[in-house]
Structure formats: C-alpha cells, structure tokens
Amino acid sequence: MALPNRKELPFLLALLDDDSYVVRKEVTIALKRFGPALEDEVQKYYHELDPYRLELLEEILEEIRRDFLGSDWISWLDLGNTKTALEDALVSLSRLIMPGAAERIGAQLDGLARKFVKASTEKDVPSLINFLLGPAGFRPVPEDRRDLRHDMLAYALKTKTGSPLALTCVAMLVGSRVGIDLHGIAIHGHFMPVAFFEDGLTLYNLENHGKAVERSSVMYMEEALRRNQILPHEMSISVPEITMTILRNAIESLLKQRRHREAHQYVLRYKSLAQELRNRDLPVE
Template identity: 25%
Template sequence: MPKLQDLPFLMQLLDDEDPDVRQQVRQQLGAWGGNLETVTAPYWDQLSDPQMEVLRGVSEQIRHSNFHTFWEEWLEDLAHPRGLYLACEALADRMTDFGKPPFRLLMEDMVVLFKTAYPQPTFEDLMKFLFVQQGFHAPKGPFHQLDNSLLGQVILRKEGTQISLCAIAMILAQEVGLELHGVNIPGHFMMAHASEDGWVIRDPFRSGHPLPESLETYLIRRLEQSGLDWPDIFSPAANMVSRMLRNLAHAADKSQDKEHKALFDQWLLDLQGAMEIEPDELS
C-alpha cells in the first residue's frame, strides 16, 4: 500500500502515456480498497478530467470486488446476528456513486447523533429521532424509483419505501441495543417491538406511530383466523432483503434500466439458491 504522502504523485500518473506505469498506479491505488475515495478526495481538485475518470474506474472495480466478497460471505451465513446490516451494506455500497459516502459511514453518523441525543433510548425516542428530527418520510414523487429503495440514497434524501425505512430503523435499533422486527404484511411492511402490554406495530409511513386501534384489531382478527400471532409474520433478514431486491428490480424495470434489472434479478436468484427454495416460494 502506498504512503499517503505519495498519493498526489501517483494520481498524476493515472493517465501516463506508458500503459505499464498506468497499470502499476492502478494496482497501488487499488491497495487502499474501500478507503480509496476517502484518502484521495483531498486531491480531486488537482486532477484533470481524464485522471478523474481513471480514478472512478479504479473505485468502481473495488466496489464490485468488495460486493462479491461480502455478498457471498453473507449468503453462506444468512442467520448472522447482524445479517440485515451486512446485506444492506453490501447492496448499498455496490450501488453508491463515486464520491458519495458509504453506507457504514452514514449509519455510524446516525448512531452517534442518536446516542448523543438519547443516551438511554426507548422505541419512542427512536421513532422521534428518525421521523421527526431526521425527517424520514414516504416518497413525495414517483414511488417506484431506485432512489426510494437504495438505502444510501434513502438516508441522504430522507425518503423511501416502507421496507427501506423499516430496514434503516431496524439497523439503527440493533446498533443501540433495541430489538425491532420487520413485519411482512401483504402490500405493506411495518415494524414491531415488545412492550408490557404485548406487541406494538409501527408504521413508517405514519412517522413510526403505532397502528390505529381499529386497524390493529382487524389484523389481529385475521391472524387469529389463520392460527397465527404477530411473531409468526416477522420477516427474517433474508426475506427482507429478497423483498428489497424485488422492489429494486421492479423500479429498474419501470425506468427501462435493463442493466440494473439484470443485476437485481441475478442477486435475487443467488439469495433464493442460498435459501434453498424455488423462486415462487419467496414472499
């Protein structure tokens, strides 16, 4: 790995006339891995457009390589305690544009802000922080667009689909020691946590408020008729990620983005294979 003080010199060689020099520079910069953009950012204004284009290419190769590594590791351990975080991080960073902050950094910043504001947080504090102070909300524009399902963009724009908002809330909850579950309701996705009076179901499209009593009563009746209880429809990380991938594939299809549609479809097939189920069995 090159020394930090050598970076300005190395980057000036990104478009060197000698292909061997260019290749060596790319290899040395690639040694920084996922930290490449962070360590080179202070020097971007010193680079020409062709040099920046080469640097973007190196960064993209690193993102692709890291994704395959992290994704395959997660597929081999779907029950990992932090599985939702790991899968979301892999997907978010694979789809993050050059120069945008990585998912882990965005989450770490939120954790620090939340812990500072609420040293001993409750679920009410979590909802207030996300949906009032941070301002997360339902999409204001077209629902089925990629930015509403790409978690890095959801955090930056403060808006997203129900399952995207739930995923962020669940990851943040886990990071501060709260246990929040995803609830897979047909056509909707909500979150639940235990209380002294039973389970509390919260809707991310209603600022994280509990369900109205009439709707909760209706859903409980439907569950009882099926012989189920709330925990029976809690969604494991793998099922959540599969639903998120379906949303992404649908959004890509709506925008006629064939390249990303093919990627999301392939990742979904990978996940289905790891879960050892048929494609039409995954809800």
C-alpha cells in the same frame, strides 16, 4: 504496493483515456488501489470528466465493487434472523452503490443511538420513532420519487431520506442498540415498524409522521391471524426477505431506466442469494 494519494486523483482521472495502453493500465492500477473509497473520492471530479472518461471510470468502479463483494457477501446468513445479520446484509448491499459510506454504517447507527438516549427520557418504540422523524431529521421519500438508492441503508443514513423499508431498518438497528425490540412488517407492499406484545401488535406508519395505526384496523388484522392460527411475530419480515426485496426493487428500477449492465449485477446477487436459501431449505420468497 504504494498507498493511494488523493492529490493524484485529478491527474489520474485526466489520463483515463490516454493514447498509451501502458499509461491507461497504470492509471487503472493506481485507481483500484483506493478500493471501495474511490467511489466517494471521485464524486467531486465528475463534472470535469467527459462522457467517455466517465464510462471508463464506471468500469473501474464496477471491478472494485465485484472484487470487494466477493463470493462471501451472503455470509450474514450464518447469523440467523438477527439484527446483526440484518446490519451485515444491508452493509453488503450498500457497498454496491456507496462502498466508502457502507463502512461507516455501524458508527452512524451508534451515533444515533447515543443521541436518542440523550434526547429521550422514555426508551420505548414511540419515542424512538418520534426521535428519528423529529430531532434526527429522517423523512420518507414519496413512492413516485424513489429509486434504488432509497432502499439502501448507507444512503438513508447519509441523506436522512429513504423508503419506508430503509427507515424501518434504521429504526430496528438503532432500537437494537438501546434495548428496544422492534421488527419490520410488509402489508400489501408497504413496510412499517412493528412492536409485538403478548398476543398482539402495534404498527407505526412512517408515511404518516410515525403515528401508530388505528387500533381498530390492527384488531381486524389480529383477529384474522387468530383465525388462521398465525402468531403475530410470524408476520415480521425476515432478513433474507428484506434483502431480496431490496435487490428486486433495484433490478426493477434499473431496468426501467434501461441501465441493463448495472441491473445485471443485482440479478447476480439475487440469484446467488436465492440459490443459497434453497441450499439451506429456507423460503426464497
């Protein structure tokens, strides 16, 4: 099989709607040889394509996404509720919108970890949060301006913007590389990084410059947990819960935009994950 050639892309894209079926078929085969990298490679040519050729290109990209994800996209479940499982899950989800960028996630997280070690004398949670929202340049996207991309790890790493959920995951995964034990927690739909200690916790509000939530508010929460005999660490959100939340948010976002065809792909992922969780006697929600 011939290797794809970037220089041929403009020529191939121009032939997407050729009158000849044979030509169109050969063009499709040639474009699919790029694999997940095609998504990034064609972005610079979007402005040259008319709506019909854009639609044809999207059909090819969708085929690549389906082929690349395959049925084993939830193999991360075998890794348990670990940071490795979280990273694998988020890479799989990022492939739905940014296949090429998804493959660079590990290297980007490694790079952030190295920069943090160089930039900070303290290796603790506050220092990590301050680094990400300071020198590293990450910032949360206001809720009324978010779309499905802002939950995706690849997009957050590329643009330095994301939902609190995405940025919490960035903090967790960078922290795991430097020996900082950080988790995520959802309180009334708001995601925050959380650090646990012997009998309590500290919450960090990414939408308030990463400041720790006032101790008085946290003490009220800790007391409620004690009354209900719930250990603080049991409040952390699991990898399946994070994944289901991202899928659910994507479905809602796409349906609001009447992008039903794209939403269907996320619905399929949601259902397949939910079924696998049931098969393993794990909670679905």
